[in-house]
Amino acid sequence: MDLLFKKIMARPFLKWAGGKTQLIPEIEKRLPNELKNGESIKYIEPFVGSGALLFYLLSNYNIREAYIIDTNEELINLYNIIKNNVDELIYLLSKLEDEYNKKNSDEKQNLYYEKRREFNELKGNKVKKAALFIFLNRTCYNGLYRVNSKGEFNVPFGRYKKPKICDEKNLKNVSYALQKVHILSGDFEISKNFVDKNTFIYFDPPYRPLSSTSNFTSYSKNIFNDKSQIRLKNFFEYVTKLGAKALLSNSDPKNMDPKDEFFDKLYHEYIIERVYAKRLINSNSKKRGKITELLIRNYEV
Numbered sequence: 001m002d003l004l005f006k007k008i009m010a011r012p013f014l015k016w017a018g019g020k021t022q023l024i025p026e027i028e029k030r031l032p033n034e035l036k037n038g039e040s041i042k043y044i045e046p047f048v049g050s051g052a053l054l055f056y057l058l059s060n061y062n063i064r065e066a067y068i069i070d071t072n073e074e075l076i077n078l079y080n081i082i083k084n085n086v087d088e089l090i091y092l093l094s095k096l097e098d099e100y101n102k103k104n105s106d107e108k109q110n111l112y113y114e115k116r117r118e119f120n121e122l123k124g125n126k127v128k129k130a131a132l133f134i135f136l137n138r139t140c141y142n143g144l145y146r147v148n149s150k151g152e153f154n155v156p157f158g159r160y161k162k163p164k165i166c167d168e169k170n171l172k173n174v175s176y177a178l179q180k181v182h183i184l185s186g187d188f189e190i191s192k193n194f195v196d197k198n199t200f201i202y203f204d205p206p207y208r209p210l211s212s213t214s215n216f217t218s219y220s221k222n223i224f225n226d227k228s229q230i231r232l233k234n235f236f237e238y239v240t241k242l243g244a245k246a247l248l249s250n251s252d253p254k255n256m257d258p259k260d261e262f263f264d265k266l267y268h269e270y271i272i273e274r275v276y277a278k279r280l281i282n283s284n285s286k287k288r289g290k291i292t293e294l295l296i297r298n299y300e301v
Helices: 003-007 021-029 052-060 073-084 086-101 105-121 126-139 168-180 188-193 226-241 262-266
Strands: 041-045 063-070 181-185 199-203 245-251 271-278 290-297
Touching: 021 052, 021 245, 021 271, 021 290, 041 052, 052 063, 052 168, 063 073, 063 168, 063 188, 073 086, 073 126, 073 168, 073 181, 086 105, 086 126, 086 168, 105 126, 168 181, 188 226, 199 226, 226 245, 226 262
Parallel strands: 041 063, 041 199, 063 181, 199 245
Antiparallel strands: 245 290, 271 290
16 A cells, blocks of 8 residues: 555544444554554455444555445445545535525424435435435434334434534545445445455444343344344354454443343353443433443454
């Protein structure tokens, strides 16, 4: 990777429930030694979300090529548009930002629900769909992405006075960074087509809910339940046998029930560590605070 590419500092372009920006210092301590030593490796992220770790690695380490995957087709469309049509996207976002900022609070709310309906009904215009995705993300409640059983985005209005809807500089940096990234829509198992012994693969699946009232896993039409978590563990074992370095993050069920051994038993043959993170998504502000999350890996550092 050339030095110019390494100096482009791209950041996540979305607010994202469960985004990994705050965990990057802990993850960085546990990166494979090959990355720390400056070696060129392949990077795969099968649950890309907002791509916090992706952009951090592209901006600071020697990533030869990268593959990102997600089941959220609208999210993958957005990544592709930023990679290939960023100028057109910026133009539409700047218009949306101007329109939003000129309105009073009631008009902002009306505009939000108008654009939410348009997003759910829009077919065919991929650039406009991508622009509406970012607009909704920046103006909805807490930056959540949640859909109903029909796959319709249904997060309520966030009441922000002047959100940053069009971050032109960062979008251009992200577009540049994505030129070495293969972008795919689908299940995490399609990453088996690209994994080899020179791969670092990071799994950040929809977290296992800590309680019946904290289930934010439905950010796509596909539900990620305990059966899915077990299927992911089997795939973790598969890439381990191929010689890939694998790191996985998930919620720690012991926050709610010290006797819950779900992940400790599931990944008992791997290195399991608990790190502190802030609980940011909770309707009750008194329940937001430090909790532990799991980092699980198949390699020594």
